[in-house]
Amino acid sequence: MTPQLQQNAPEGYAADEYDVVVLGGGPTGENLADRAKAAGLSTVLVESQLVGGECSYWACMPSKALLRPAAALAHARALPGAKQAVSGPLDAAAVLARRDEFTSHWHDDGQVEWLRATGIDLVRGHGRLAGERAVLVDGERLLTARHAVAVCTGTRAALPHLPGLAEAHPWTSRDATSSAVVPRRLAIVGGGVVAVEMAAAWRALGSEVTLLVRGPGLLPRMEPFAGELVAAGLAEAGVDVRLATAVTGLHRDGGPVTLDLDGGGRLEADEVLYATGRAPHTDDIGLETVGLTPGSWLEVDESCAVTGVAGGWLYAAGDVNHRALLTHQGKYQARIAGAAIGARARGEKPDTARWGAHAASADTAGPPQVVFTEPEATAVGLTLREAEQAGLRVRAVDHDLGRVAGASLYGDGYRGRARLVVDLDREVLVGATFVGPAVAELLHSATVAVVGEVPISRLWHAVPSYPTISEVWLRLLETYRG
Ligand SMILES: Cc1cc2nc3c(=O)[nH]c(=O)nc-3n(C[C@H](O)[C@H](O)[C@H](O)COP(=O)(O)OP(=O)(O)OC[C@H]3O[C@@H](n4cnc5c(N)ncnc54)[C@H](O)[C@@H]3O)c2cc1C
Numbered sequence: 408m409t410p411q412l413q414q415n416a417p418e419g420y421a422a423d424e425y426d427v428v429v430l431g432g433g434p435t436g437e438n439l440a441d442r443a444k445a446a447g448l449s450t451v452l453v454e455s456q457l458v459g460g461e462c463s464y465w466a467c468m469p470s471k472a473l474l475r476p477a478a479a480l481a482h483a484r485a486l487p488g489a490k491q492a493v494s495g496p497l498d499a500a501a502v503l504a505r506r507d508e509f510t511s512h513w514h515d516d517g518q519v520e521w522l523r524a525t526g527i528d529l530v531r532g533h534g535r536l537a538g539e540r541a542v543l544v545d546g547e548r549l550l551t552a553r554h555a556v557a558v559c560t561g562t563r564a565a566l567p568h569l570p571g572l573a574e575a576h577p578w579t580s581r582d583a584t585s586s587a588v589v590p591r592r593l594a595i596v597g598g599g600v601v602a603v604e605m606a607a608a609w610r611a612l613g614s615e616v617t618l619l620v621r622g623p624g625l626l627p628r629m630e631p632f633a634g635e636l637v638a639a640g641l642a643e644a645g646v647d648v649r650l651a652t653a654v655t656g657l658h659r660d661g662g663p664v665t666l667d668l669d670g671g672g673r674l675e676a677d678e679v680l681y682a683t684g685r686a687p688h689t690d691d692i693g694l695e696t697v698g699l700t701p702g703s704w705l706e707v708d709e710s711c712a713v714t715g716v717a718g719g720w721l722y723a724a725g726d727v728n729h730r731a732l733l734t735h736q737g738k739y740q741a742r743i744a745g746a747a748i749g750a751r752a753r754g755e756k757p758d759t760a761r762w763g764a765h766a767a768s769a770d771t772a773g774p775p776q777v778v779f780t781e782p783e784a785t786a787v788g789l790t791l792r793e794a795e796q797a798g799l800r801v802r803a804v805d806h807d808l809g810r811v812a813g814a815s816l817y818g819d820g821y822r823g824r825a826r827l828v829v830d831l832d833r834e835v836l837v838g839a840t841f842v843g844p845a846v847a848e849l850l851h852s853a854t855v856a857v858v859g860e861v862p863i864s865r866l867w868h869a870v871p872s873y874p875t876i877s878e879v880w881l882r883l884l885e886t887y888r889g
Pocket residue numbers: 430431432433434435436453454455456457458459460461462465466467468470471532533534535559560561562580584601688691692724725726727731732733734735736737
């Protein structure tokens with residue numbers, strides 16, 4: 408593909424013209440570029456750091472590489488016969504070395520080679536929108552798009568405004584996933600997914616971890632029992648979990664950091680991780696040149712076209728549109744948006760009806776998520792509360808996972824719980840939650856049932872194998888049918 412000189416480039420610039428310009432090469436940008444290319448469109452990707460984005464280097468991959476050995480050890484320790492063979496602690500250096508392998512030592516050569524092989528051009532540098540269908544890279548190279556610009560610039564850690572926070576040099580998720588050193592004492596602020604996963608990982612690596620949670624429980628977006636079971640698991644692992652505890656200020660003067668807690672207490676730690684949510688990478692991407700507000704999340708329609716911009720040429724997918732801050736949902740949106748861009752480029756009307764080829768409907772049905780703690784907490788669809796708030800007539804069906812034969816075989820003292828949320832009018836599932844050791848791979852069965860709107864009467868014929876943890880499906884359906 409030879410980029411052509413654009414005739415109407417903004418004054419002073421010779422432009423490279425493509426069909427599609429993708430801004431940001433995280434998992435979403437890569438997949439969107441791939442789908443645009445597959446639709447026969449010339450495509451260029453602009454990336455300021457590493458192709459692969461947050462997920463590959465400072466989020467999903469390194470965090471899961473840190474957590475997996477801890478889970479394997481905990482599972483072995485629940486098995487007489489096996490536990491005698493694993494008497495020591497984790498080898499932290501070996502865990503960190505494997506984590507480094509999974510991030511390719513923070514080099515993106517492999518992903519750059521994939522782009523080359525796929526026929527997607529790469530421009531390294533910081534891209535900013537420069538009016539309609541144009542992106543200026545590092546203030547000097549102009550890229551224009553015949554059909555679409557897709558913003559996939561993701562997020563960074565959001566820090567609160569707090570006295571002494573900047574001087575305390577807090578860890579963000581980037582430090583927590585890439586540190587080469589195990590701090591002796593680690594304080595973690597937050598009660599969401601990053602906080603609980605990093606508490607589990609660094610505790611297993613040997614840190615004394617204190618988890619400071621402002622709210623009344625962990626994982627507030629899941630069913631309440633998920634947060635309760637994860638809190639119990641963390642406490643058993645030796646994490647000091649403090650609920651309803653806010654930090655009012657921090658002090659660091661070269662040495663350890665001291666946190667002032669509301670209620671008057673103080674906590675000293677060697678590092679403090681702030682895991683208090685995300686902010687969009689939109690403050691310096693030229694949004695003002697297309698009439699949007701810098702720093703805002705980008706609101707999109709079902710095909711991921713930005714709603715505030717006329718002409719249907721601007722798309723936003725992945726974390727940056729705030730629909731679902733998960734890699735798999737970003738990649739899903741990328742597939743949907745890439746197909747929609749292709750359809751519009753061919754002059755076809757996109758199918759944006761619910762569950763249509765160009766509608767990211769799974770985002771609003773409740774995306775699946777696995778929290779990789781011990782126990783794992785997994786959910787898809789709506790919680791009971793969300794379903795009730797949506798006005799559905801629903802019933803929650805619960806079962807104790809520890810009473811399933813496959814679970815008790817999996818490990819002694821297996822503790823866990825499962826819930827289905829049944830829409831009583833349509834007799835289909837609208838939500839499912841499984842919490843327990845090794846339930847991550849169980850979640851997709853529920854995703855298929857929720858997205859497929861499989862009638863309960865048909866699920867009754869979906870027989871789970873004996874003796875697996877999946878037999879909880881049978882117990883749940885028996886409970887529902889009475
Ligand atoms: C610690 C942690 C663990 C996580 N674990 C999981 C998990 O297990 N499973 C899961 O599904 N999700 C997980 N997530 C969430 C997941 O990381 C994000 O949902 C995902 O990375 C979003 O992908 P994205 O492509 O939209 O954005 P990003 O991955 O953030 O990529 C955006 C890219 O755009 C680039 N960029 C930004 N601005 C510009 C610009 N102006 N010019 C050029 N390039 C630019 C950035 O450099 C970056 O490479 C985790 C998040 C964190 C913080």
